[in-house]
Structure formats: structure tokens, C-alpha cells
Amino acid sequence: MTDRAAARAAKSALAARLxxxxxxxxxxxxxxxxxxxxxxxxxxxxxxxxVPGDVDGVRVVTEVVGAVRPL
Structure with a gap:
């Protein structure tokens, strides 16, 4: 089980990587x-x-949402 703090730390690492x-x-x-x-x-x-399958033990899932444009 991954807690919120671990997920936040992994998110920062993943954001830097991608x-x-x-x-x-x-x-x-x-x-x-x-x-x-x-x-x-x-x-x-x-x-x-x-996109890696996990970062520091936190699972990563992908979702294709298309291009993001401002309204």
C-alpha cells in the first residue's frame, strides 16, 4: 500500500523525468x-x-486524454 506522502515524492521525481x-x-x-x-x-x-511502470515503488498508470488546450 502506498501512502499519499510517498506518492507525492514519487510524483515530483516523475515530473522531473518526463x-x-x-x-x-x-x-x-x-x-x-x-x-x-x-x-x-x-x-x-x-x-x-x-513512461515507467513504477517510480520508487509507486505504481504508474497511463491514460490517453488527447491534447490539452486552454478554454
Whole structure:
């Protein structure tokens, strides 16, 4: 089980790692079952292989949401 503090620390590390990737449009925390996971929002599925499956023991899940544009 991953607690919120561990997930936040892993999120910072993942954000630094993926900051230059144009296919990554967002990174957040989500609850899955009784644990926290990192959620990486992607512009397209082609970016998924560049996202690790876990960071510091925290599971990473991806979701293709498309391009993000301001309203």
C-alpha cells in the first residue's frame, strides 16, 4: 500500500523525468483500491512506452486524454 506522502515524492521525481516529453500533458495522484498511484495523462498512445511502470515503488498508470488546450 502506498501512502499519499510517498506518492507525492514519487510524483515530483516523475515530473522531473518526463518534463521535456511533449506527449505528456499531465501528471497527478489517484486512489486505486486502498493505495495511491501516479496517473500520467498522455496526448497519444505513442508516448506510453516512455513512461515507467513504477517510480520508487509507486505504481504508474497511463491514460490517453488527447491534447490539452486552454478554454
Amino acid at each position: 518534463s521535456g516529453d511533449p506527449g505528456v500533458v499531465g501528471i497527478g495522484l489517484s486512489r486505486r483500491d486502498s493505495s495511491y498511484v501516479l496517473t500520467v495523462n498522455l496526448a497519444d498512445a505513442a508516448s506510453a512506452p516512455r
